[in-house]
Amino acid sequence: MKIIILGAGRIGESVAESLVSERNDITVIDTDAERLRQLEDRFDLRGVVGNGVEPLVLEEAGARDADLLVACAANDETNLVCCKVAHHLFQVPTRIARVRSPAIQSDANLLGRDGFAVDRVICPEDSLTRYILKLVDYPEALQVREFAGGRACLVSVRAVAGAPLVQHSIAELRECVPGTDMRIVAIYRRLTDEPDRFIVCEGHTRIEPGDEVFVLSAREDIPKVLHALHRHDETRRPVRRIMIAGGGRVGLRVARQLSGPDRDLLVKVIERRPDQCVALASGLPSDVLVLQGDATDEDLLAEESVEHIDLFLALTSDDEDNIMSCLLAKRMGARRVLALINRRSYAELMHGTQIDIALSPAQAVLGELLAYVRRGDVQAVHSLRRGVAEALEIVAHGDRKTSRVVGRPVGEIKLPREAHFGLIVRGLPDVEEGATLPEMAPEDVQVIVPHAETVVESNDHVIIFIPRKRLVRDVEKLFAVSATFF
Template identity: 70%
Template structure:
């Protein structure tokens, strides 16, 4: 696929990193030649210096035969105008704009060929807020990713000694919890003096304390799944009620609004700039406490009872400050800490240390972009393990004659050995099916199915896969592609 990316900032660079690895033809437009030279030295892509709303610059970038334009420059106005120019003058089929202004990201009136020509609006801050919200809802999880409209979830959890399912082989888990429909799709194990290593899962694999376990299950069973790997028997879960945020940026503002609307939370925001503190105090409910100070100040954290905080969020724009604030908060007694880290090298270093969750802002929203890049009926994509692995939801189409998967048992489907088919969601509405308004079909509750070797794939099944390496994506997509006649 030929793709133009407008903007070589953090979001643009992260998007380019992900898409270049999938052998797409990438061109990046930016006004800063130094940024472009840096990207060109790191990735196999082309840089064009200039203003993305200038038709001559777009033409130089190859807009005449481009399949997708992703506008993620610093200014919302630039992104929207660029998409309109690309639509009117070059008829680019797919247009995505990044916006940051609160309200614009929810303005459906902007989407469509008659307005700015945008097919999809994405907001990294909104994606990040939703992601953190899920971690607050499921406090024992390291990651929570949704599929099939939220009916199924992929969670990762750190295995703890003494938890019911830790210290057992995977083959024994079905007997230990016969009523819990779940599938372990991956393990990442700690080894001395080296990063976590992917461990292939089969029935003989033992779950050891410290393993990061990736599990697919129905949404209703996620709390039970997390408890079985992370909580010692007889102990109760500790819900998140006290939240402290280091940094009063857009994410903090959105998250504080969201939490005050949805639950009984005690929220504190620590912000270094005095004028921003005044603005936050004016825009947030009175129950949110805004503190003017430095989150790496040990005395400030002590005075604000950091040892009573359930979740400490370091979400400033500075990676080093986030890392240091998180480490300090953890050492002083905060139950869980999350650090927002843009640089992948830093995130790799911090993952699995005293920082419970090292989160990249771009990774939280990459799935929304990747779903547009993928071929066929890909419904959801989630980038995992800092972009190395991926979880993919794809819809089975066709029949036994036109498809390699429909009408066949799982044991008959020739998947790459590393790919793990995690679950199937059956019975979701099919937008491609013919509907008779006079004789509507009965409405049935969708089923979450854990596939076995004898399970037969049906048309319109939503199948969720875990891929430890993104290079396997093309093979899965090809397998699900419908042809006129399949031999």
């Protein structure tokens, strides 16, 4: 696929790195020649120096035969105009724009074909906010990713000694956790001074304390999944007190969502800049406490009783400050800490530290982009383990004569080794690729944990866990519909 990326910032760089690794033809446009030269030295891509809203620059970048434009420059207006020019002059088939403004995001007419011609809006700040809100709803989880319009979920959880399923094999799941339909698709085992090791999930595979376990289940079964792997008693301590370090774009959005009328939470925001503190105090509800200070100040954290905080969120634009404030808060007694980290190398260094979750803005939006790169009717993609693994929701089409999967039992379908059939969601309406699934009564939709004899039907939404990205193409070929396949 031929892809043009506008903007060589952190988001653009991460998108380019991920897409180049899949052997796409990538061209990056930016006004910073030195930045482009560094990217060309690191990755197999081409840089074009210039303003992406100018037709001559887009033409030089190859817009006339491009398949996809990802406009992720720092300025909303630049991204929107670039999409309009790419559509109007070059007929680029798919155009994705990074847009921060909520007012623009919600205006369908402005973004439509007669407006700026944007097929999909991405906003890292919104993606991060959704991610964090899930951690508030499910405090035992490391992450919760949704499929099939939220009807199915992939949960990542750290196994704790004493939980019902820990120290047992996967084959003993039904015996240890009766009445719960879930599929364990991956285990990453923590090792000293080494990267986590991927453990193939087979019946005899035993879950050890400290393992990061990926589980697919229906949304309503998530509490049971968390109990099976993380809690060894019936008590559940909800998130009640939250401290946010950083009142920038991300911190403001998160604080605003957490202070909603339907959430009974105590939220504190620590911001270093006095003028931004004034803006936060005027823009947030009165029950949110805004403090002017440094989140790496031990005295300030002590005064604000950080030892009673359920979730500490370091969301500044400075990776080093986020790391240090999280480590300090954890040492002082915060129950759980999350650091926002832009540099991939820093995220790797967090392995084995006291930081519970290291979150990258680029990784948060990468899955939304990958859904447009994948071949076939792909409804959702979630990039996992810093881009190494993926969970893919793909719709099965055709019949037994034209498809390698439709009309066949799961046990006969030859997935690549280590990839897993996770769930099948059946009964969803047939919608256009990329369209939002409508609301439906729960009884009209089935979330099935497939077994060897389960037969895949046309229009089934199949969720597959892929531990290594090089296996993605094999899965796409498997689901391709062919008029000549018998």
